Amino acid sequence: MLVMGIDPGLSRCGYGVVRQKGRVTEAVAAGIIRTDKDDPVPQRLYELQVELADLIDAHRPEAVAIERVLFQVNVRTAMGVGQASGVAMAAAAGAGAEVFEYSPTQIKKAVAGWGGADKEQIGQMVQTLLSLPQPLKPVDAADAVAVALCHLAHRPAASRIQAAM
């Protein structure tokens, strides 16, 4: 099972590809896509679309998990994040991947055990769960890996429910 996690953003969009085989979960790729704040927003969204499509095409994940955008924080930033998440969803669906959304609380709970975990704890747990020699940098990349791990944590439960029916 190959899963790509995406932490959507216009200036910095994190991505992380994780493979699970039996009990072993390993990191395949992780990084961030940056777009230039001085460029027009439509151009930046298009660049994001192309880069994400290329990444999905290169790794061919069966599932793409995207962090859900919440509006409580900052309406101005949320707009860019919402637009970026729309572009990411369209790119993933266009590549034929199944797309899933998880809230920040779901992601934190799945990776660190509780919904109030901070970025540093998430980074540490990502390092531990994937047996990495050092924390993943930058944090947006670790966050994206956490989204992928959240999907893997939710998936077996869904399968078990199906199997029990």
Add this chain to the structure above:
Amino acid sequence: MLVMGIDPGLSRCGYGVVRQKGRVTEAVAAGIIRTDKDDPVPQRLYELQVELADLIDAHRPEAVAIERVLFQVNVRTAMGVGQASGVAMAAAAGAGAEVFEYSPTQIKKAVAGWGGADKEQIGQMVQTLLSLPQPLKPVDAADAVAVALCHLAHRPAASRIQAAM
């Protein structure tokens, strides 16, 4: 000058293509793109992306004008509209068109003379300005044409300012 206006939305996305030649402004095409509420959002965003890219490819507008999304109204709906506007911007930029954003107030002022105009007044003014035999239906299509007309109204002013400098 050929301009495409877009009234972004996930369930219903309006588009309108308008040509201005000298003093004559005429409607070239207008309609709405619908996506099925029962389909997953990523699939719907991808369909929107493909349909908009096809339309832009068919008409080759020099400029694409998009109504800016405001968050005051309804946070749940705004998310879908924001994602749709992101997809629309990326599609337009990807097709090489210049992309412009106008607020609802700017659009109403440009078309009906004041920012408080309602949908019916906008529909009537779109009909008058384009010398249409009857009002454009559905309203989302008329709204999209209004966005295109707003861009045409703002453009000469910008040219005049440049010429005066």
